[in-house]
Amino acid sequence: MMIREGLSNRILLWAITLVGLIVIYAPPLYLLAVSFNPALQPGLPSLSDLSVQWYLALPKETALMAALQQSALIATVTAFLATGMALLAALAYFELRAQRTAWFLAVILPMFVPGVIQGLALSAVFTRTGIKASSLTVIGGHLLWAMPFAFIVILTSFAAVRRSYLVAASDLGATRWRQFVDITLPLIRPGLVSAFIFSFLLSLNEFTRAFYLAGRQNTLPVVLFGKMNSGASPVIYALSGAIFMVSVACVAFIAIRSVVAKATPGTGQERRS
Amino acid sequence: MAISIQIDHVSREYGPVKALDDVSIDIKAGEFFTLLGSSGCGKSSLLKLIGGFDRQTSGRVCFDGKDVGDLPANQRPVNTVFQNLALFPHMSVAQNVGYGLRLKGLSGSRLQVKIDDALDLVELTGFGARDVNLLSGGQRQRVALARALVMEPGILLLDEPLTGLDERLRQQMRDEFGRLHKRTGATFILVTHNQDEALSLSDRMAVMHKGRIEQMDVPARFFETPANAFVARFVGIDTLLHPQAVLVSGNHGAATIAGQTVQVRIAGPADPAASVVAIRPDRLFLAPPNTDAALRLCVSGTTFRGLHRDLRLAFGDGQTLMIAIDADMDIGELAIGQEVAIGLKPDAAVLISR
Numbered sequence: 001m002m003i004r005e006g007l008s009n010r011i012l013l014w015a016i017t018l019v020g021l022i023v024i025y026a027p028p029l030y031l032l033a034v035s036f037n038p039a040l041q042p043g044l045p046s047l048s049d050l051s052v053q054w055y056l057a058l059p060k061e062t063a064l065m066a067a068l069q070q071s072a073l074i075a076t077v078t079a080f081l082a083t084g085m086a087l088l089a090a091l092a093y094f095e096l097r098a099q100r101t102a103w104f105l106a107v108i109l110p111m112f113v114p115g116v117i118q119g120l121a122l123s124a125v126f127t128r129t130g131i132k133a134s135s136l137t138v139i140g141g142h143l144l145w146a147m148p149f150a151f152i153v154i155l156t157s158f159a160a161v162r163r164s165y166l167v168a169a170s171d172l173g174a175t176r177w178r179q180f181v182d183i184t185l186p187l188i189r190p191g192l193v194s195a196f197i198f199s200f201l202l203s204l205n206e207f208t209r210a211f212y213l214a215g216r217q218n219t220l221p222v223v224l225f226g227k228m229n230s231g232a233s234p235v236i237y238a239l240s241g242a243i244f245m246v247s248v249a250c251v252a253f254i255a256i257r258s259v260v261a262k263a264t265p266g267t268g269q270e271r272r273s
Numbered sequence: 274m275a276i277s278i279q280i281d282h283v284s285r286e287y288g289p290v291k292a293l294d295d296v297s298i299d300i301k302a303g304e305f306f307t308l309l310g311s312s313g314c315g316k317s318s319l320l321k322l323i324g325g326f327d328r329q330t331s332g333r334v335c336f337d338g339k340d341v342g343d344l345p346a347n348q349r350p351v352n353t354v355f356q357n358l359a360l361f362p363h364m365s366v367a368q369n370v371g372y373g374l375r376l377k378g379l380s381g382s383r384l385q386v387k388i389d390d391a392l393d394l395v396e397l398t399g400f401g402a403r404d405v406n407l408l409s410g411g412q413r414q415r416v417a418l419a420r421a422l423v424m425e426p427g428i429l430l431l432d433e434p435l436t437g438l439d440e441r442l443r444q445q446m447r448d449e450f451g452r453l454h455k456r457t458g459a460t461f462i463l464v465t466h467n468q469d470e471a472l473s474l475s476d477r478m479a480v481m482h483k484g485r486i487e488q489m490d491v492p493a494r495f496f497e498t499p500a501n502a503f504v505a506r507f508v509g510i511d512t513l514l515h516p517q518a519v520l521v522s523g524n525h526g527a528a529t530i531a532g533q534t535v536q537v538r539i540a541g542p543a544d545p546a547a548s549v550v551a552i553r554p555d556r557l558f559l560a561p562p563n564t565d566a567a568l569r570l571c572v573s574g575t576t577f578r579g580l581h582r583d584l585r586l587a588f589g590d591g592q593t594l595m596i597a598i599d600a601d602m603d604i605g606e607l608a609i610g611q612e613v614a615i616g617l618k619p620d621a622a623v624l625i626s627r
Contacts, residue, residue, distance in 0.1 A: 168359035170346045172373030186363045
């Protein structure tokens with residue numbers, strides 16, 4: 001039931017909401033503003049001398065660009081692998097009956113191991129076994145990090161798959177494989193998409209494990225951190241700003257798409273295959 | 274093509290619990306057979322075995338004489354209308370109905386024709402493009418029915434399909450089942466706890482209790498000769514009286530109840546300790562006070578039931594008997610404790626095992 005709140009309550013609610021939004025968005029917005037400041041020292045630019053010179057300088061920063069490329073590659077591979085493995089782990093979870101809890105805990109355990117320890121441990125083991133640090137070792141570390149999250153997201157999406165749907169499909173002649181492809185997969189697709197995005201972002205942001213495991217080419221967070229400490233050129237603000245804007249653009253795109261899909265039901269819906 | 278089913282000494286145990294206990298049934302091809310029983314009686318377990326969703330602990334399930342024990346559900350010529358319908362929520366009505374046929378490799382206009390025919394059959398013409406999540410309960414029911422019937426199964430299983438529908442829809446869908454049974458000619462097996470459904474639809478039915486079959490017969494026989502007190506009570510014969518003595522001559526006899534003699538048909542053990550007298554409420558009538566062959570009973574209460582009135586009458590030893598009388602029958606004021614005469618029509622009482 002929606003009951004009209006008193007005026008004071010509503011003011012209070014809005015105030016809290018506003019404070020929350022400011023706390024979340026003010027820092028990146030400040031960074032965005034800084035990135036348009038032509039001065040070398042970070043600070044808010046005056047409106048008259050806004051400049052995109054640092055953005056223009058971006059492509060020439062080969063170290064940063066290489067790190068960005070490396071991060072994007074690692075994040076993409078990690079996201080694919082984590083989503084696939086988490087899906088398999090989730091399927092196993094539903095096949096196991098009595099040992100479900102044990103399986104669940106075993107899969108999400110890496111989530112609780114601090115990154116410093118995991119990174120160090122993996123690095124020690126890799127060195128010991130003679131595996132050279134490379135993007136593959138970073139992907140390995142990131143998989144351990146992202147997969148538990150992907151697993152939980154996918155597991156949650158399985159709530160949409162009722163056992164009776166699978167029984168009904170088998171009643172109509174579907175093999176286990178067809179049941180999976182025709183019933184399970186379409187129903188958990190939102191979970192798969194979320195798990196993919198989640199894993200991608202977790203990997204893209206990850207610092208500690210990458211710090212220990214990266215080979216010759218560091219990932220973006222590691223490189224940015226290094227640049228910060230060695231008296232940064234404002235280009236790193238431009239890079240941060242660029243990433244922030246791309247993120248916002250992605251979210252806006254999805255929001256607009258869903259609004260459009262709602263306005264014209266029946267079109268743009270994957271439902272009708 | 275209708276298929277006959279042979280259930281041969283089948284048991285299904287879940288640990289120490291026997292869901293099915295040595296059940297044997299022969300279902301003829303094209304028969305409408307009903308498994309009737311309260312929840313937990315094993316009727317759904319039996320249906321699962323026929324559908325191939327579960328495996329019996331012992332015994333055999335055969336279709337047309339061939340053992341199907343090793344045939345998984347997706348290869349059996351059986352389709353099911355599930356209790357919770359289990360319509361695929363991400364598919365339209367037509368996609369739901371056509372799913373089984375698509376698995377069989379049908380596509381294009383041949384698939385479309387079959388889907389349209391099935392939707393016509395359940396009177397959902399033109400509903401193909403609809404979202405199944407936006408249909409009413411009765412429409413969803415029909416989609417589930419169409420999805421099963423479009424497969425032209427030899428055996429159609431109906432697992433309490435009318436549960437959760439309102440009374441009007443129930444009756445409508447019930448008639449639909451009867452109509453579709455005649456049209457398709459398939460073997461129908463209905464599982465229900467509702468005896469109205471069972472009585473009006475079945476060629477034969479079986480009353481189950483605790484994993485066993487208590488009685489298997491044509492519906493009318495359940496009222497003429499219930500196998501035992503449980504079955505009698507289940508089909509609504511609530512008056513079950515304990516006799517003091519039974520005198521048998523052939524298949525008729527006389528039972529003494531609280532000092533009064535009742536003519537009974539014998540269909541159970543003559544030992545009064547092992548039998549009860551079942552009295553059909555529809556074969557009792559209020560007799561004029563000085564009739565000879567009548568029971569003399571005391572009124573112990575009346576209940577208004579809409580179209581009729583229930584009159585509860587007590588014997589000397591406290592056993593009661595229920596009789597339905599017209600709601601507006603002019604019998605004057607019936608005081609509690611007043612004595613009335615009750616006449617029995619022929620074949621009103623039958624002696625059955627306890």
